[in-house]
Amino acid sequence: MSTKTHKTPAALQIFGKKTELYFAILGGVFLIIGFILEKWTTLDFVVFGVAYILAYIFGGFFISVEAIKKLPKGEFDIDFLMIAAAVGAAYIGSWAEGALLLFLFSLGHALEHYAMNKAKKSIQALGNLTPKTAIVKENGHLKERPIETLNLKDVIVVKPHTKIAADGVVIKGASSVNQAPITGESMPIDKTSFTNVEALPAFEDLDRKHVVFAGTINGDESLEILVLKLSADSTVSRLVKMVSEVETQKSPTQRRTKKFEKWYVPIVISVVFILCFAFLVLPESFNESLYRAIAVLVAASPCALAISTPSAVLSGIARAAQKGVLVKGGKALEDLGVISTIAFDKTGTLTEGKPKLTHLIPFQNYSIETLAQVVLEVESLSNHPLAKAIAVDLKVKFNLEITDKASQMKAIQGKGVSAIFESQDVYIGNLKLMETSGIDVSDAVKAEMEGLLHGGHTVMLVALQNQIIGLISVMDVPRKTAASTLKRLKAIGIKHMIMLTGDHQNVGNTIAKQIGLTEVKGNLLPEDKVASIKKLIERDKKIAMVGDGVNDAPAMALSTVSIAMGAAGSDVALETADVALMSDKIENLPFVIGLSRASKKIINQNIFISLGVVILLVPVTIFGWTSIGVAVALHEGSTIVVVLNALRLLGFKND
Ligand SMILES: Nc1ncnc2c1ncn2[C@@H]1O[C@H](COP(=O)(O)OP(=O)(O)OP(=O)(O)O)[C@@H](O)[C@H]1O
Numbered sequence: 001m002s003t004k005t006h007k008t009p010a011a012l013q014i015f016g017k018k019t020e021l022y023f024a025i026l027g028g029v030f031l032i033i034g035f036i037l038e039k040w041t042t043l044d045f046v047v048f049g050v051a052y053i054l055a056y057i058f059g060g061f062f063i064s065v066e067a068i069k070k071l072p073k074g075e076f077d078i079d080f081l082m083i084a085a086a087v088g089a090a091y092i093g094s095w096a097e098g099a100l101l102l103f104l105f106s107l108g109h110a111l112e113h114y115a116m117n118k119a120k121k122s123i124q125a126l127g128n129l130t131p132k133t134a135i136v137k138e139n140g141h142l143k144e145r146p147i148e149t150l151n152l153k154d155v156i157v158v159k160p161h162t163k164i165a166a167d168g169v170v171i172k173g174a175s176s177v178n179q180a181p182i183t184g185e186s187m188p189i190d191k192t193s194f195t196n197v198e199a200l201p202a203f204e205d206l207d208r209k210h211v212v213f214a215g216t217i218n219g220d221e222s223l224e225i226l227v228l229k230l231s232a233d234s235t236v237s238r239l240v241k242m243v244s245e246v247e248t249q250k251s252p253t254q255r256r257t258k259k260f261e262k263w264y265v266p267i268v269i270s271v272v273f274i275l276c277f278a279f280l281v282l283p284e285s286f287n288e289s290l291y292r293a294i295a296v297l298v299a300a301s302p303c304a305l306a307i308s309t310p311s312a313v314l315s316g317i318a319r320a321a322q323k324g325v326l327v328k329g330g331k332a333l334e335d336l337g338v339i340s341t342i343a344f345d346k347t348g349t350l351t352e353g354k355p356k357l358t359h360l361i362p363f364q365n366y367s368i369e370t371l372a373q374v375v376l377e378v379e380s381l382s383n384h385p386l387a388k389a390i391a392v393d394l395k396v397k398f399n400l401e402i403t404d405k406a407s408q409m410k411a412i413q414g415k416g417v418s419a420i421f422e423s424q425d426v427y428i429g430n431l432k433l434m435e436t437s438g439i440d441v442s443d444a445v446k447a448e449m450e451g452l453l454h455g456g457h458t459v460m461l462v463a464l465q466n467q468i469i470g471l472i473s474v475m476d477v478p479r480k481t482a483a484s485t486l487k488r489l490k491a492i493g494i495k496h497m498i499m500l501t502g503d504h505q506n507v508g509n510t511i512a513k514q515i516g517l518t519e520v521k522g523n524l525l526p527e528d529k530v531a532s533i534k535k536l537i538e539r540d541k542k543i544a545m546v547g548d549g550v551n552d553a554p555a556m557a558l559s560t561v562s563i564a565m566g567a568a569g570s571d572v573a574l575e576t577a578d579v580a581l582m583s584d585k586i587e588n589l590p591f592v593i594g595l596s597r598a599s600k601k602i603i604n605q606n607i608f609i610s611l612g613v614v615i616l617l618v619p620v621t622i623f624g625w626t627s628i629g630v631a632v633a634l635h636e637g638s639t640i641v642v643v644l645n646a647l648r649l650l651g652f653k654n655d
C-alpha cells in the first residue's frame with residue numbers, strides 16, 4: 001500500500017474523480033439490500049445472492065485493479081490478502097461479512113486517497129501560481145504570449161494587481177509585491193528598478209529589492225521586468241518539481257515499517273494457511289476452520305501500519321509549504337523533530353548580511369581617497385557579502401566610480417581577496433591573510449584593530465606591495481527577529497545553539513551577546529566549520545545547521561539536517577539543503593521544528609494505534625471470540641483513524 005500506487009486509472013473514473021468513493025458506497029448499498037432480503041424475507045439465495053454479488057463487484061473492483069497492477073512487479077500486498085479473505089468468506093457462505101469487508105476496505109481506501117490528494121493538492125497549488133501568458137514589450141508594442149515562449153532578456157509588462165509571469169529584474173517602475181505564494185511572507189515587499197542594465201550582475205547576486213519571482217502578485221504600480229529565467233527554470237517551477245519528488249525519499253520510520261512488513265506478511269500468510277487445516281486436530285468442520293482463518297487474516301493485515309507514516313509525512317510537508325518552508329522528504333522531517341543542537345552561520349543568517357562601512361583608516365602617507373579607490377576597485381570584483389557592502393558604501397561616501405584598474409581578483413576562502421591594482425599586488429582581508437602572505441603587521445596597526453574588534457566591527461587590512469596601507473571596518477547588525485527566535489528555540493528545548501563564523505571571535509561574541517547564543521566559534525575557515533560540525537555530531541548524534549550557502553556549504557552538507565535561509569533566488573541553497581526557508585524569515589525555524597515534532601508524535605501515535613489493534617485482534621480471532629464482521633470493522637476503522645489523525649497536521653499551529 002505505498003502511496004504511489006493509489007492513483008485511480010483515469011479510464012476507470014466513469015463517475016469522475018470520486019468514482020472510487022461511489023463504487024465503495026454502491027457496494028455498501030447492495031450489502032444492506034442483500035442483508036435485509038436474507039434476514040427478513042423468505043426469498044431464495046437466487047434473489048439476495050444477486051445483491052451480494054453486486055456488493056462484491058462494486059466493493060472489490062478498485063482493490064482488484066490495484067492488486068492486478070502490482071502482480072507483474074512481483075509485489076504482493078494487503079490488497080491480495082483482503083481479496084483472498086472476501087473470496088474465502090463467499091466460499092463458506094458468509095456473504096454478508098465478505099461484502100462488509102470489501103465495502104469498508106474500499107471505503108477506507110477511497111478516503112485515504114481523498115486525504116492524500118488533499119495534502120498533495122495544497123502542495124501542488126504552488127504549480128498553479130504562474131499565469132499562462134505574459135505581456136511582452138516588442139519594439140515598443142505590447143503582445144500577449146504564452147510564458148513558455150518567453151526568452152531570456154525579454155521585457156514583460158506587469159499591470160497592477162496581476163501575477164508576475166517570470167523570474168527577473170525590475171527595470172522600470174516601483175511597486176510592492178506580494179511574495180506570499182512563494183515565501184509565505186504576508187507583508188508585501190517593496191521592489192524598485194535596477195538602473196544599470198548594461199552591467200547586470202548574475203541573478204543570484206542581484207539585490208532582492210530589484211528581483212521578482214514568477215507567481216508573486218504585483219501591487220499598485222505597473223512594472224517592467226527583464227526576464228532572467230526561462231519559465232521551466234523559474235523558482236516556482238523548480239519548487240513544484242522538488243515537492244513532487246519529495247515523496248520518493250522515504251523517512252526512517254517508513255523504511256523500518258517496510259522492512260517489518262517484508263517478513264511479517266509471509267508469516268501472516270503461513271499462519272493463516274495452517275489455520276485452514278485446524279479441523280484436522282480440532283473437533284470442527286473445514287468451514288469453521290476457514291472462518292477462523294479469514295478472521296485472523298483480516299485482523300493481522302498491516303493496513304493501517306502501511307499508511308501511518310506516509311500520510312503524516314505528506315501532511316507535515318504540505319503544512320510547511322503553506323508557510324513557505326520546503327521540507328524535502330520524510331527523513332528531514334523526522335530528523336528535525338529530534339534535534340536539540342543547531343549550528344548557525346553568522347553573516348546573512350543571524351545577521352542581516354548587509355554590513356555598513358564604519359571606518360576607513362589610511363596608514364603610511366596614503367590619502368583616504370586613494371585607499372578608498374584601491375579598495376573599491378578590488379572589492380567590486382568580489383561577490384562576497386562583505387565586498388558588496390564595502391563597494392556600495394565607498395561609492396556613495398566618496399563619490400567614486402569604478403575605473404577597472406584592478407584585475408585578477410582571487411578569493412582566498414575565509415581570509416580575504418588578492419588582486420592586481422595598476423600592476424601592484426593588493427591584499428584585503430583578515431590578519432590570517434597577511435600572515436600567510438608574509439606581510440608584516442605592526443603592533444600599532446594591531447592595536448588599532450583590537451579597539452574596533454571589541455566594538456563588534458569586522459576589520460579588514462589593506463596591503464599594497466607588501467605594505468599595510470590602511471584598514472577598513474564594517475558592522476553588520478543582527479536580524480531584528482534573531483533574538484526572539486533564539487529565545488523561542490530555547491523555550492522549545494533546543495539545548496545548544498552555536499555560531500560558526502569566519503569572522504573574528506570578538507565580533508562573534510558581540511553579536512552573540514545581543515541575541516543569546518550558547519557558544520561562538522570564530523576565525524573559522526570553511527574546513528574548520530566542517531571540523532566543528534563533525535565534533536558536534538560526535539557529541540550530539542544529530543544536528544541541524546542553518547546557513548546561506550555562501551561559505552558554509554560543505555559544513556551544511558555534513559550536518560544531519562541542513563537548513564537554507566532565503567532560498568528563493570539562490571539555486572544552490574534551494575537544491576542542496578534538506579529544508580529551505582524560502583524567505584529570509586529565521587522566525588520560521590521554531591515553527592518548522594515544532595511541526596516536525598508534531599509529525600513525529602503523530603507518526604508514533606499512528607503506529608501505536610495500528611499495531612495495537614492488530615495485537616488485540618489477532619488472539620481474539622484465533623480463539624474465535626469474535627466474528628469476521630467485528631474484526632473487519634475494527635481493522636478498517638483503525639486505517640481510517642490513522643489517516644484522519646495525520647490530517648490534523650494540515651492545521652498545525654505553534655502554540
Ligand atoms: N572579499 C573580502 N574582502 C575582504 N575581506 C574578506 C573578504 N572575504 C573574506 N574576507 C575576510 O575573511 C573573513 C572570513 O570570511 P568568511 O567568508 O569565511 O566569513 P564571514 O563572511 O566573515 O562570516 P560567516 O562565516 O559568518 O559567514 C572575513 O571576516 C573577512 O575578514
Ligand SMILES: [Zn+2]
Pocket residue numbers: 001002109
Ligand atoms: Zn492501499
